[in-house]
Amino acid sequence: MSSGLSPTPPSPWEHIELNHFVGAAFAYVGLAGVGLAILFQLPSFIRHLRKQGKYGYILFTSNRFENLVPNSSQDENKIVLSSSHSIRNGWWFIRKSLMTRIPFTNGLSIGKLSILIIYIGLSILFALYKNSDENGLINYKRFGFLAISQLPITFGLSMKNSPLGYLIGEGYEKLNFLHRFTGRLIFIFGLIHWALLMRLQIKATGRIKIKESPYVWGFSAIVAMLCMGLTGWKVIRERFYQIFMLTHVLGYLVVIVTLWYHVNETHPYISTAIAFLVLDHVLKALKTKYTDATISAIPGGLTRFEVHCIPDGWRAGQHVFIRVLNGRNMFEKHPFTIANAPRHSSFSTSGQDLVLVAKAAGDFTKRIHSLAINSSEGLTEKIKDLDELSPPKNNVRLLVEGPYGVCFEDFTEFETVFLCAGGSGFSYCMGVLEEIVGKAVGEGSIATKRIEVVWVFRDRRYVKGYEEAVDGVIRAASSRPVITINMWLYHTTSNQDISNSENNLSADLPTGRPDFPSLMSGIVEDSKSLAVGVCGPIALVDSVQNAMRGIDTKGLNKIAIHSERFGW
DSSP states (O other): OOOSSOOOOOOGGGGHHHHHHHHHHHHHHHHHHHHHHHHHHHHHHHHHHHHHTTTTSSOBOGGGGTTOOOOOOOGGGSOOOOSOHHHHHHHHHHHHHHTOBOTTSTTOBHHHHHHHHHHHHHHHHHHHTTOEETTEEOOHHHHHHHHHHTHHHHHHHHOTTOHHHHHHTOOHHHHHHHHHHHHHHHHHHHHHHHHHHHHHHHHHHSSOOOSSHHHHHHHHHHHHHHHHHHHTSHHHHHHSHHHHHHHHHHHHHHHHHHHHHHOGGGHHHHHHHHHHHHHHHHHHHHTEEEEEEEEEEETTTEEEEEETTOOBSOOTTOEEEEEEOSGGGGGOOEEEEBOSOOGGGOSOSSOOOEEEEEESOSHHHHHHHHHHTTOSSSHHHHHHGGGTSOOOEEEEEEEEEEEEOOOOOOGGGSSEEEEEEEGGGHHHHHHHHHHHHHHHHHTOOOSOOEEEEEEEESOTHHHHHHHHHHHHHHHHHHHSOSOEEEEEEEEOOTTSOOOGGGOOOOOBOOBSOOOHHHHHHHHHHTOSEEEEEEEEOHHHHHHHHHHHHHSOOTTOSEEEEEEEESOO
């Protein structure tokens, strides 16, 4: 017997078991993807771990190295070349296709975009699975479960000490795009969850029950995620980084608390997220050293940090976070690339400090540069006079956290190494240069025979800032002539001329920007294996990668590329 009333739509509670299953399945699919990535990179990880051992994970203090001697030559330093050129070239073709950047996507490559498209497709699939009738979407709880299922993944990807990064050879900064995506996905699912619930309440009662406890907690979480999302956009994040960080920290604490009290079903996911958070902070504490440093202002508006009592523990190309314990600077920490090689792979026979070089660009680095020249006034005038003055120095106390950054490739296993830097990104090149030459001098059995260095900069005073360090590397390489080092310094600003008489470096000094396709083609012609390392603005990184995609690699037995770009 029918009545004139429309049939009552099924209650969302009838789908509670299905919602549990779908939410968990979505999380497990993400874990399965992580597992596949780890499995694929496992041979490289094992080889990297056997070769590098304890280095690259924690900074060592000087008392651990009183009797340290350079590593002796070992068989594992030899190159293992692929027996099949077709397999090698086929894999390189796939890699260079995946790393092609897509315009207007905030630096996304085809590979990264493919991952996001798959993720979006799975999100839609799990959202719509048995979740609609003739009236449209009715199961608001489905979107709540999907949102909360991504919380552990998002927190895991936010870790500076992410186990995933170490296992697949990608630093936290390279995984950050996925962290931002899953965070936005949580917000979108949470917003749909809230909107469908409001629609259901209006249909049933004609009003919204926002004052009841679960709704208040849920709505508070949505507001917190909205604030985190707004300050997380690139323009705001880069311009107001400290505001972004403060909002992020307060925001995720609010999200954890509010979602915990929202409904009991969130507890397993939140507990896992908290476990990741605690683990990351424990590891950060273990990787933090309290020490002192000598800071000096050097030409080009650069500040040099000589961090005492930390001679080893990192690998060339890694970076650390520093917090200067001086006034308002103690409330900020910033990342800087280590500009020298660790003691175990250095050509220096005496003890050495960890060296950082910072450009006076933002508020923090300008304050530190001002501190280095012992004055907060007249900074611009004093910077200009540094060409003629001996670098003023100052001692500070600081916290050093690191090292961070992962790269499975050992550049000493390649016959030719091509290094490229933009501006202050030359710190990366200096570390790699010192490490390669140090191993050549200390071990003598490395494969590298030639290093090509391209440095692009606007301010000619940069050359004087790094001149002493570069000259030391070149002299060390010349003392045992097993490596040839060629340098090109490209000065992009026409109103400042640079000549050989103004510096002591044996380098070509063309004006303008480098023609990377021509440079790379010439290098490849005389090489059997090639490693490329680039650090600088995204435009420079793209130029090098584009040139790499266009070269003929048929004559190469082995090829690798590693890039570090400013910001992430």
